[in-house]
Amino acid sequence: MKISLIVTTYNWKEALAITLESIKKQTLLPHEVIVADDGSSEDTKALIEAYQQNYPTRLIHSWQEDTGFRLAASRNKAIAKAQGDYLIIVDGDLYLPTSFVASHANAAKENCFVQGGRVLLGPDISKKVIGGGYKPHFFSADIRNRHNMLNSELLSKWFTKIKNNDKSTRGCNFALWKKDAISVNGYNEDFEGWGREDSEMVIRLLNSGLDRIYLKFKAVGYHIYHKESSRGMLDKNQEIYQSAIDQCLTKCANGLDKYTL
Template sequence: MAKKISTALVIATYNWPEALKLVLESVLQQQVLPDEVIIADDGSGSATKQLIDTYKETFPVPLKHFWHEDNGFQKTLILNLAIAGTTCDYIIQVDGDIILDKNFVKDHIRAAEKGYYIRGSRVLLSESKSHRELAKGKFQQFSIFSQDIKNRINALRIPFLAPLFIKKSKRSDNVSGCNCAFWHADFAKVNGYNHDIKGWGHEDIELAARFVNLGLSQKKIKMMAVCYHLHHPYHDRKRETLNYTIYKNTLTQGIWYCSKGYRSYQQQYG
């Protein structure tokens, strides 16, 4: 029998406790729970901490909260800090506005394969539907038949057909950090997220480019690991062009290790 892999679900959040509440409720409905749930908090206020502390009291697996001071959009730093705080073999990563189908973690564990990182997809909830769900403050399962959703095909989950739709490639430019997964050891080898990428944009594809340059391939999955993205206003994107330039440089020069990244936090945990 193959050794069971330990899994950490990493949730990146910033000052939206109403959304995070729905995400955590969807975690509690998982058919297979991760071994740990880790909140990577990019400087949220006290309301987020109070929410997490309340859930910690009864959460069925360890719920860890990693926080740093709010100094602008520093997602790369907080993700590295959070991932340094787990010893789990496998990292499943989502954002704090991603509501999970009840099979989400189970499907990601099923898809895990040495030599690959995972690229998942998402369903978009409309602005009006997102407002309604947040106002309810109560989690509910969605489906392909739900009203007011976009990218509806991504809500289709058919496990026995999913293997037919897997695409393996050397792509990196189509990854989204709101639904992805990778081996912790691979993340450490490339030194995690690149601290030179600040502000919104492209930290996920730059990491994926270094995975590919290391020798990994992308495994794109469909009809499994379904999740639903709450609508929100766009972030400030003034650094996007610079961040994309860093990505292109990483890709074209075959760079697989960034000089400023995960190891600066990994040392804190031995």
């Protein structure tokens, strides 16, 4: 199984560097890392080019012009470039524990997709992490969802469940087979601005007959603190999301196929 790890980013090279560094230390390296860049400036390009010089696996910069928040399009372009059979999609503001990729690989099952968890780092500890060299641990201060830091085979077996709904959808830590992403036509690019593009894709995957594995106590990402994005487009995006539910959609019209045909 080839794994493509897709990392989304936009104009925050300091956080992206933390993510790329943590990927280098994985016990199981992905086949490739694709940075899905929604229009960052030249300093992000320079950072990625510097990493490409000696990165331990294939590192690709997938960039699109900055014409507003277009996360769906950015992810679709990265998926189209991916050589892997299996896709792990994370945000470029996550510190990934060393077993992150291996845990996702172990959780992968046919006819399923995986929702991973996250730990929320507060502003104080985030400054330490961005500053370099600091690794959050269970007893660190300024952490929410601390229980998710437990990396346990036993607890994971007990608490990992099939949950076929879109509740607690987190696009920052998500995994699926590439063929399943293609079958639903990827992310819906009618979404612009923050909100609901992840949940709407989950609805279409469920409508296609796939099961959602809600993975606990494994493959958790540590989210670096930042201010929330604008919710200005949320009402419009909510309508698109609700339409997928009402019409029992399995595919979107404005999606991945424009890059793969």
